[in-house]
Amino acid sequence: RIDGDRLWDSIHETAVFGGTPDGGVKRLTLSQEDRKVREWFKSQCEQLGCRVSIDEVGNMFALRPGLDDNLAPIAIGSHLDTQPTGGKFDGILGVLAGLEIIRVLHDADYHTRHPLILVNWTNEEGARFAPAMLGSGVHAGVFDRSFADSRIDAEGVTFAQAIEAIGYRGPTPLGQTRFAAMFELHIEQGPVLEREAIEIGVVTGVQAMRWYDLVIVGREAHAGSTPMDMRQDALADAAQIILAAQDVARRHGGLATTGQITIAAPSRNVIPGHVTLSLDLRHERDGELDAMEREIASIIEDRCQSARATLAPIWKSPAVRFDASCLEAIKKGASAAGASTRNIVSGAGHDSVYVSRIAPTAMIFIPCLEGLSHNPAESASKKHCTLGAQTLLNAVLFHDQI
């Protein structure tokens, strides 16, 4: 049985590493705050008799031996990094529910057939270093180490510099640890479960997502003496494109978001001549996302009559369907926990997306307040956290019997 209070306390214990005055958590990947939560995590796992190894991109693996060490371990994992405007649950719940499970098994002196491995993946958020799910992507062989090392944050610091700076470049070779399966518990980050008062979402897959950088080059000119019809205003073009991309997304039933925008040499009385912005496009179907991308590319060509725009794709994660046997284990696990369920597709990306390429994988969602995430007010109830962790434990134990 999951100890809901203990799990809840651990969540709040880690929330001090990067805790913000508004109750949120700002723990950018490979920051000093991330180092602190990693050290806390390592010591907790070691106290439970686990061996913690760290790979070359900082992914942390805590191994609890099984009865049969010829079997590949079953993984439980998520991430401890957050957004700049992060909350206490996104990623963290999945790691700490795994910790709670190891505590329960440890207290009960219960030994699974498979070894268990609890993972903290590096840079899931993609907030400091694009793209998201970088550590799990490297583990799965989607990216290589030199690609990860070359990622650059807004201050010009590389991933390689940041990981050396906090001492988390580990000796474990990449992708060495094979998994029999992986299970990840996460808050939904969307409104569906709460709206329908369902306790557990059985996550059948993850929608497709693509990231782009858009650079618009117009012409700097005087705000007071340049007639409106003689301007090459890169920001006005950017504004049109941002809104048009959102219209395209609405028409296709997808999503479009711009979360970053920068004028190269901003000044109140200068018409912007160089603007950079991000574009995040998502859809449940890859084909629809192709169509959205095509429409937006042609809108950019049409609208930027005066300025020159370059749309550079920087990341592409196709739609994913999770493993049937893992989903079966989750359904049985939720039912044994007495939880109501429904199938759901994840709008957010998760480490399970990449792990699913190399091992049977599935995810469990619990509802979160108003579907809110990437926000300091992100919240989930103790009851749902407990139910989610119990479902996770049950699913792992069912899968262990296969």
Next chain:
Amino acid sequence: RIDGDRLWDSIHETAVFGGTPDGGVKRLTLSQEDRKVREWFKSQCEQLGCRVSIDEVGNMFALRPGLDDNLAPIAIGSHLDTQPTGGKFDGILGVLAGLEIIRVLHDADYHTRHPLILVNWTNEEGARFAPAMLGSGVHAGVFDRSFADSRIDAEGVTFAQAIEAIGYRGPTPLGQTRFAAMFELHIEQGPVLEREAIEIGVVTGVQAMRWYDLVIVGREAHAGSTPMDMRQDALADAAQIILAAQDVARRHGGLATTGQITIAAPSRNVIPGHVTLSLDLRHERDGELDAMEREIASIIEDRCQSARATLAPIWKSPAVRFDASCLEAIKKGASAAGASTRNIVSGAGHDSVYVSRIAPTAMIFIPCLEGLSHNPAESASKKHCTLGAQTLLNAVLFHDQI
């Protein structure tokens, strides 16, 4: 007679202070580059026998005695600071043409009745510290010293700290120096003179201008799991407002520009929850500007259905009409120089705007390439610079006879 080559050489000599690889000048007010050009300016004036005094906000006054020292001096002035994407001529031409005039008079051993005073005004651009025309505004009593000192740049440095850092807090009390008149030569920064092939613009006034800060507060949320219709996207609201303000300006025959925009905690996969942007509105008539402001304020209220927006006025400079006798002197001066002229209203603000409140004032424009300014490619011909300086000299000498 103006020595056009000497003037041209001086312009290029100062362009090294803050010169950029693309041929522009980045010499933000009170920066180290500004200190260097100030020192150069001081030494040039002193070599011509002028006494240079510096007031409490760093305005520099180079005095050349007249035949009758009971007469108030005639001022010639502009500014040596530039935009981040500045050129070689904006402001600089007006100061260096004044220097050339003093050189000519010095070489000819010619003595005017009035003393002459050549002024380099602090922070005309308003790029580092808002508002624009700050030094001349303090001199004219429009702003007080503590207001100037409290201005803050994007890095959080105050005007007071910046002026102390370069050692340009002078002992001359503010507004002490009274002027019999002021004449300012400037590039047009707009397309009119070039299009009509006119050599000299007789600047009858300056349009009204207002600056605002707009803060939009939405709600940070996940880019992948928040449905389009549940978003409080502060950047989408900003994009709509930027475009709508420009539409309002077009309809009224005015101008609207956003030159700065910042997301508080930018991340690619976070819907922006807090956006700050600047708004610069201009019109030749104050009443029309009132109407533009009202329309834009009501658009902001209408469009920001989900987010909360606050429009804060931070600067207001009413439309200005220059002095008839000064304009007369300029017309006669241009005609004596053999230049074609037309009347023109300035779209850009200038130090003459504030000086006109305390002394008879007028301005002279010359054409600039493609009307371009606040851009490294800003350019004016040696011929036009020479004609402008000759007109300025003639106007000063005519006015000296009144």
